[in-house]
Amino acid sequence: MPRRMTAAIIDGKALAAKVRAGLGAAVAELRAKHGRPPGIAVVRVGEDPASKVYVTSKEKTAQELGFASWQHHLPETTTQADVLALVRRLNADDAVDGILVQLPLPKHLDANVVLESIDPAKDVDGFHAVNAGHLFQGRPSLVACTPAGVLRMLDEIGCRLEGARCVVIGRSNIVGRPMAMLLLNRSATVVICHSRSDVEAEVRRADVVVAAVGVAKLVKGSWLKPGAVVIDVGINRDEAGKLCGDVDFEAAKEVASWITPVPGGVGPMTIAMLMSNTVAAATRRLQLSSTRTS
Ligand code: GUN
Numbered sequence: 001m002p003r004r005m006t007a008a009i010i011d012g013k014a015l016a017a018k019v020r021a022g023l024g025a026a027v028a029e030l031r032a033k034h035g036r037p038p039g040i041a042v043v044r045v046g047e048d049p050a051s052k053v054y055v056t057s058k059e060k061t062a063q064e065l066g067f068a069s070w071q072h073h074l075p076e077t078t079t080q081a082d083v084l085a086l087v088r089r090l091n092a093d094d095a096v097d098g099i100l101v102q103l104p105l106p107k108h109l110d111a112n113v114v115l116e117s118i119d120p121a122k123d124v125d126g127f128h129a130v131n132a133g134h135l136f137q138g139r140p141s142l143v144a145c146t147p148a149g150v151l152r153m154l155d156e157i158g159c160r161l162e163g164a165r166c167v168v169i170g171r172s173n174i175v176g177r178p179m180a181m182l183l184l185n186r187s188a189t190v191v192i193c194h195s196r197s198d199v200e201a202e203v204r205r206a207d208v209v210v211a212a213v214g215v216a217k218l219v220k221g222s223w224l225k226p227g228a229v230v231i232d233v234g235i236n237r238d239e240a241g242k243l244c245g246d247v248d249f250e251a252a253k254e255v256a257s258w259i260t261p262v263p264g265g266v267g268p269m270t271i272a273m274l275m276s277n278t279v280a281a282a283t284r285r286l287q288l289s290s291t292r293t294s
Pocket of ligand 1: 101125145146174
Protein backbone atom coordinates (compact mmCIF):
# COMPACT_ATOMS: atom_id res chain seq x y z
CA MET A 1 0.00 0.00 0.00
CA PRO A 2 1.48 3.42 -0.91
CA ARG A 3 2.59 5.58 2.00
CA ARG A 4 0.63 8.82 2.32
CA MET A 5 1.45 11.92 4.32
CA THR A 6 -1.87 11.93 6.11
CA ALA A 7 -4.11 8.91 6.33
CA ALA A 8 -7.04 8.55 3.97
CA ILE A 9 -10.29 8.42 5.90
CA ILE A 10 -12.49 5.36 5.43
CA ASP A 11 -16.02 6.72 5.09
CA GLY A 12 -18.25 4.20 6.87
CA LYS A 13 -21.41 6.10 6.07
CA ALA A 14 -20.76 6.03 2.33
CA LEU A 15 -19.72 2.38 2.35
CA ALA A 16 -22.76 1.39 4.42
CA ALA A 17 -24.98 3.13 1.84
CA LYS A 18 -23.23 1.14 -0.90
CA VAL A 19 -23.80 -2.14 0.98
CA ARG A 20 -27.48 -1.29 1.49
CA ALA A 21 -27.88 -0.36 -2.18
CA GLY A 22 -26.33 -3.70 -3.12
CA LEU A 23 -29.10 -5.54 -1.24
CA GLY A 24 -31.91 -4.07 -3.34
CA ALA A 25 -31.69 -6.64 -6.13
CA ALA A 26 -31.71 -9.59 -3.71
CA VAL A 27 -34.77 -8.20 -1.89
CA ALA A 28 -36.60 -7.75 -5.21
CA GLU A 29 -35.69 -11.28 -6.27
CA LEU A 30 -36.96 -12.76 -3.00
CA ARG A 31 -40.23 -10.89 -3.41
CA ALA A 32 -40.63 -12.01 -7.02
CA LYS A 33 -39.74 -15.65 -6.37
CA HIS A 34 -41.26 -16.24 -2.97
CA GLY A 35 -43.86 -13.51 -2.63
CA ARG A 36 -42.50 -11.92 0.50
CA PRO A 37 -39.61 -9.71 1.63
CA PRO A 38 -36.98 -10.68 4.22
CA GLY A 39 -38.32 -10.32 7.76
CA ILE A 40 -36.45 -9.30 10.88
CA ALA A 41 -37.66 -9.32 14.49
CA VAL A 42 -35.81 -7.16 17.00
CA VAL A 43 -36.21 -7.83 20.72
CA ARG A 44 -35.34 -5.23 23.34
CA VAL A 45 -35.73 -5.79 27.05
CA GLY A 46 -35.69 -2.89 29.51
CA GLU A 47 -34.68 0.72 29.11
CA ASP A 48 -30.99 0.86 28.18
CA PRO A 49 -30.88 4.25 26.38
CA ALA A 50 -28.19 3.30 23.84
CA SER A 51 -30.09 0.11 22.97
CA LYS A 52 -33.19 2.13 22.22
CA VAL A 53 -31.25 4.30 19.74
CA TYR A 54 -29.64 1.27 18.07
CA VAL A 55 -32.88 -0.68 17.80
CA THR A 56 -34.77 2.28 16.33
CA SER A 57 -32.03 2.72 13.76
CA LYS A 58 -32.07 -1.00 12.87
CA GLU A 59 -35.81 -0.99 12.37
CA LYS A 60 -35.75 2.20 10.29
CA THR A 61 -33.07 0.76 7.99
CA ALA A 62 -35.00 -2.50 7.62
CA GLN A 63 -38.12 -0.58 6.60
CA GLU A 64 -36.20 1.59 4.14
CA LEU A 65 -34.99 -1.59 2.45
CA GLY A 66 -38.53 -2.94 2.21
CA PHE A 67 -38.09 -5.68 4.82
CA ALA A 68 -40.89 -6.80 7.07
CA SER A 69 -39.86 -5.87 10.61
CA TRP A 70 -41.23 -6.38 14.07
CA GLN A 71 -40.07 -4.73 17.24
CA HIS A 72 -40.74 -6.42 20.58
CA HIS A 73 -40.10 -4.24 23.59
CA LEU A 74 -40.41 -6.11 26.88
CA PRO A 75 -40.38 -4.48 30.31
CA GLU A 76 -37.25 -4.46 32.49
CA THR A 77 -38.89 -6.97 34.86
CA THR A 78 -39.56 -9.61 32.17
CA THR A 79 -38.62 -13.12 33.29
CA GLN A 80 -36.18 -15.35 31.47
CA ALA A 81 -39.08 -17.74 30.75
CA ASP A 82 -41.01 -14.96 29.01
CA VAL A 83 -38.04 -13.94 26.86
CA LEU A 84 -37.47 -17.58 25.91
CA ALA A 85 -41.17 -17.98 25.08
CA LEU A 86 -40.99 -14.98 22.73
CA VAL A 87 -37.87 -16.33 21.01
CA ARG A 88 -39.59 -19.72 20.60
CA ARG A 89 -42.54 -17.97 18.96
CA LEU A 90 -40.23 -16.08 16.58
CA ASN A 91 -38.29 -19.28 15.79
CA ALA A 92 -41.58 -20.89 14.73
CA ASP A 93 -42.79 -17.93 12.66
CA ASP A 94 -42.03 -18.55 8.97
CA ALA A 95 -42.20 -14.86 8.07
CA VAL A 96 -39.30 -14.14 10.44
CA ASP A 97 -35.91 -14.78 8.84
CA GLY A 98 -33.78 -12.94 11.37
CA ILE A 99 -34.02 -12.61 15.15
CA LEU A 100 -31.95 -10.09 17.05
CA VAL A 101 -31.98 -9.76 20.81
CA GLN A 102 -30.36 -6.44 21.63
CA LEU A 103 -27.60 -6.57 24.24
CA PRO A 104 -27.06 -5.80 27.04
CA LEU A 105 -29.98 -7.58 28.67
CA PRO A 106 -31.04 -6.67 32.23
CA LYS A 107 -28.78 -8.34 34.80
CA HIS A 108 -31.30 -10.93 36.00
CA LEU A 109 -31.42 -12.49 32.51
CA ASP A 110 -28.80 -14.93 31.23
CA ALA A 111 -27.79 -13.59 27.82
CA ASN A 112 -26.02 -16.81 26.84
CA VAL A 113 -29.13 -18.90 27.41
CA VAL A 114 -31.28 -16.41 25.48
CA LEU A 115 -28.86 -16.21 22.54
CA GLU A 116 -28.54 -20.00 22.39
CA SER A 117 -32.32 -20.33 22.19
CA ILE A 118 -32.40 -18.54 18.82
CA ASP A 119 -32.65 -20.82 15.77
CA PRO A 120 -29.08 -20.66 14.32
CA ALA A 121 -30.58 -20.24 10.83
CA LYS A 122 -32.22 -17.00 12.04
CA ASP A 123 -29.28 -15.80 14.14
CA VAL A 124 -28.49 -12.66 12.11
CA ASP A 125 -26.22 -11.41 14.92
CA GLY A 126 -23.99 -14.46 14.48
CA PHE A 127 -23.74 -14.88 18.27
CA HIS A 128 -25.10 -18.44 18.53
CA ALA A 129 -22.43 -21.03 19.36
CA VAL A 130 -23.27 -22.89 16.14
CA ASN A 131 -22.49 -19.85 13.99
CA ALA A 132 -19.52 -18.78 16.12
CA GLY A 133 -18.28 -22.39 15.86
CA HIS A 134 -18.62 -22.44 12.08
CA LEU A 135 -16.62 -19.21 11.90
CA PHE A 136 -14.00 -20.75 14.20
CA GLN A 137 -13.72 -23.72 11.84
CA GLY A 138 -13.49 -21.49 8.77
CA ARG A 139 -16.87 -22.68 7.46
CA PRO A 140 -19.53 -20.37 6.00
CA SER A 141 -21.80 -18.91 8.67
CA LEU A 142 -23.81 -15.91 9.75
CA VAL A 143 -21.03 -13.65 11.03
CA ALA A 144 -21.31 -11.05 13.79
CA CYS A 145 -22.18 -7.74 12.15
CA THR A 146 -19.48 -5.39 13.46
CA PRO A 147 -16.51 -7.61 12.55
CA ALA A 148 -18.17 -8.43 9.22
CA GLY A 149 -18.41 -4.67 8.59
CA VAL A 150 -14.76 -4.17 9.47
CA LEU A 151 -13.74 -6.89 7.01
CA ARG A 152 -15.89 -5.27 4.33
CA MET A 153 -14.07 -1.98 4.97
CA LEU A 154 -10.66 -3.63 4.67
CA ASP A 155 -11.74 -5.21 1.38
CA GLU A 156 -13.06 -1.90 0.10
CA ILE A 157 -9.68 -0.17 0.51
CA GLY A 158 -7.90 -3.14 -1.05
CA CYS A 159 -6.05 -4.05 2.14
CA ARG A 160 -4.06 -7.23 1.55
CA LEU A 161 -4.60 -9.50 4.54
CA GLU A 162 -2.72 -12.61 3.46
CA GLY A 163 0.40 -12.73 5.62
CA ALA A 164 -0.36 -9.31 7.12
CA ARG A 165 0.23 -8.85 10.84
CA CYS A 166 -3.16 -7.92 12.30
CA VAL A 167 -3.60 -6.87 15.90
CA VAL A 168 -7.09 -7.04 17.38
CA ILE A 169 -7.43 -5.20 20.68
CA GLY A 170 -10.28 -6.68 22.73
CA ARG A 171 -11.54 -10.24 23.12
CA SER A 172 -15.31 -9.80 23.31
CA ASN A 173 -17.68 -12.33 21.77
CA ILE A 174 -19.33 -9.48 19.84
CA VAL A 175 -16.23 -8.04 18.17
CA GLY A 176 -12.72 -9.14 19.17
CA ARG A 177 -12.99 -12.91 18.90
CA PRO A 178 -15.03 -13.11 15.67
CA MET A 179 -12.84 -10.36 14.16
CA ALA A 180 -9.71 -12.38 14.88
CA MET A 181 -11.26 -15.45 13.25
CA LEU A 182 -12.31 -13.54 10.13
CA LEU A 183 -8.76 -12.24 9.73
CA LEU A 184 -7.27 -15.68 10.38
CA ASN A 185 -9.62 -17.16 7.75
CA ARG A 186 -8.05 -14.68 5.32
CA SER A 187 -4.59 -16.01 6.19
CA ALA A 188 -3.49 -13.01 8.24
CA THR A 189 -1.14 -13.46 11.18
CA VAL A 190 -3.40 -12.51 14.06
CA VAL A 191 -2.61 -11.28 17.56
CA ILE A 192 -5.45 -10.77 20.05
CA CYS A 193 -4.64 -8.23 22.77
CA HIS A 194 -6.48 -7.89 26.08
CA SER A 195 -6.02 -6.38 29.52
CA ARG A 196 -2.91 -8.47 30.26
CA SER A 197 -1.18 -7.77 26.92
CA ASP A 198 1.63 -5.39 26.10
CA VAL A 199 -0.63 -3.57 23.65
CA GLU A 200 1.92 -0.96 22.64
CA ALA A 201 4.55 -3.57 21.71
CA GLU A 202 2.02 -5.48 19.59
CA VAL A 203 0.63 -2.39 17.86
CA ARG A 204 4.16 -1.26 16.95
CA ARG A 205 4.54 -4.36 14.75
CA ALA A 206 1.04 -4.31 13.24
CA ASP A 207 0.13 -3.75 9.59
CA VAL A 208 -3.55 -3.62 10.57
CA VAL A 209 -4.92 -2.54 13.95
CA VAL A 210 -8.54 -3.20 14.93
CA ALA A 211 -9.28 -1.52 18.26
CA ALA A 212 -12.41 -2.82 20.03
CA VAL A 213 -11.72 -2.40 23.71
CA GLY A 214 -13.82 0.57 24.86
CA VAL A 215 -11.00 2.69 26.29
CA ALA A 216 -10.95 6.28 25.01
CA LYS A 217 -7.86 7.05 22.89
CA LEU A 218 -5.93 4.04 24.19
CA VAL A 219 -3.94 3.64 20.97
CA LYS A 220 -1.43 6.47 20.55
CA GLY A 221 -0.27 7.77 17.19
CA SER A 222 3.35 7.18 18.23
CA TRP A 223 2.64 3.42 18.65
CA LEU A 224 1.68 2.93 15.01
CA LYS A 225 3.92 1.56 12.29
CA PRO A 226 4.01 4.14 9.46
CA GLY A 227 1.40 3.18 6.87
CA ALA A 228 -0.63 0.96 9.19
CA VAL A 229 -4.35 0.55 8.55
CA VAL A 230 -6.32 1.55 11.64
CA ILE A 231 -9.92 0.50 12.29
CA ASP A 232 -11.52 1.96 15.38
CA VAL A 233 -14.57 0.13 16.74
CA GLY A 234 -14.67 2.04 20.04
CA ILE A 235 -17.37 4.55 20.93
CA ASN A 236 -16.37 6.48 24.05
CA ARG A 237 -16.53 9.98 25.49
CA ASP A 238 -13.31 11.95 25.99
CA GLU A 239 -12.56 14.25 28.97
CA ALA A 240 -14.57 17.02 27.27
CA GLY A 241 -17.56 14.70 26.79
CA LYS A 242 -16.99 14.48 23.03
CA LEU A 243 -17.48 11.17 21.18
CA CYS A 244 -14.19 9.44 20.48
CA GLY A 245 -12.84 6.01 19.65
CA ASP A 246 -10.22 3.73 21.13
CA VAL A 247 -7.58 5.43 18.96
CA ASP A 248 -6.14 8.93 19.33
CA PHE A 249 -7.44 9.88 15.88
CA GLU A 250 -5.68 13.23 15.43
CA ALA A 251 -2.23 11.79 16.12
CA ALA A 252 -2.91 8.44 14.42
CA LYS A 253 -4.00 9.96 11.12
CA GLU A 254 -0.52 11.49 10.73
CA VAL A 255 1.05 8.02 10.77
CA ALA A 256 -1.54 5.60 9.35
CA SER A 257 -2.26 5.03 5.65
CA TRP A 258 -5.99 4.52 6.24
CA ILE A 259 -8.08 5.21 9.31
CA THR A 260 -11.74 5.14 10.34
CA PRO A 261 -13.27 8.14 12.12
CA VAL A 262 -15.55 8.00 15.18
CA PRO A 263 -18.39 8.63 14.57
CA GLY A 264 -18.96 7.82 10.90
CA GLY A 265 -16.60 4.85 10.63
CA VAL A 266 -17.45 1.34 11.75
CA GLY A 267 -20.78 2.28 13.38
CA PRO A 268 -22.87 2.64 10.20
CA MET A 269 -21.40 -0.59 8.83
CA THR A 270 -22.81 -2.70 11.66
CA ILE A 271 -26.42 -2.06 10.67
CA ALA A 272 -25.68 -2.49 6.96
CA MET A 273 -24.16 -5.91 7.67
CA LEU A 274 -27.17 -6.84 9.83
CA MET A 275 -29.35 -6.17 6.79
CA SER A 276 -27.00 -8.20 4.63
CA ASN A 277 -27.16 -11.11 7.10
CA THR A 278 -30.95 -10.90 7.10
CA VAL A 279 -31.07 -11.12 3.29
CA ALA A 280 -28.65 -14.08 3.44
CA ALA A 281 -30.77 -15.84 6.09
CA ALA A 282 -33.98 -15.22 4.11
CA THR A 283 -32.43 -16.44 0.88
CA ARG A 284 -31.17 -19.62 2.53
CA ARG A 285 -34.43 -20.33 4.36
CA LEU A 286 -36.62 -19.70 1.33
CA GLN A 287 -34.39 -21.82 -0.91
CA LEU A 288 -34.56 -24.67 1.61
CA SER A 289 -38.33 -24.42 1.94
CA SER A 290 -38.83 -24.39 -1.85
CA THR A 291 -36.60 -27.48 -2.31
CA ARG A 292 -38.58 -29.22 0.44
CA THR A 293 -41.89 -28.51 -1.27
CA SER A 294 -40.78 -29.12 -4.88
N1 GUN B 1 -25.16 -4.55 21.53
C1 GUN B 1 -24.06 -3.92 21.05
N2 GUN B 1 -23.76 -4.36 19.81
C2 GUN B 1 -24.69 -5.28 19.51
C3 GUN B 1 -24.92 -6.10 18.35
O1 GUN B 1 -24.19 -6.07 17.35
N3 GUN B 1 -26.01 -6.91 18.43
C4 GUN B 1 -26.81 -6.98 19.52
N4 GUN B 1 -27.82 -7.83 19.50
N5 GUN B 1 -26.62 -6.25 20.60
C5 GUN B 1 -25.56 -5.40 20.58
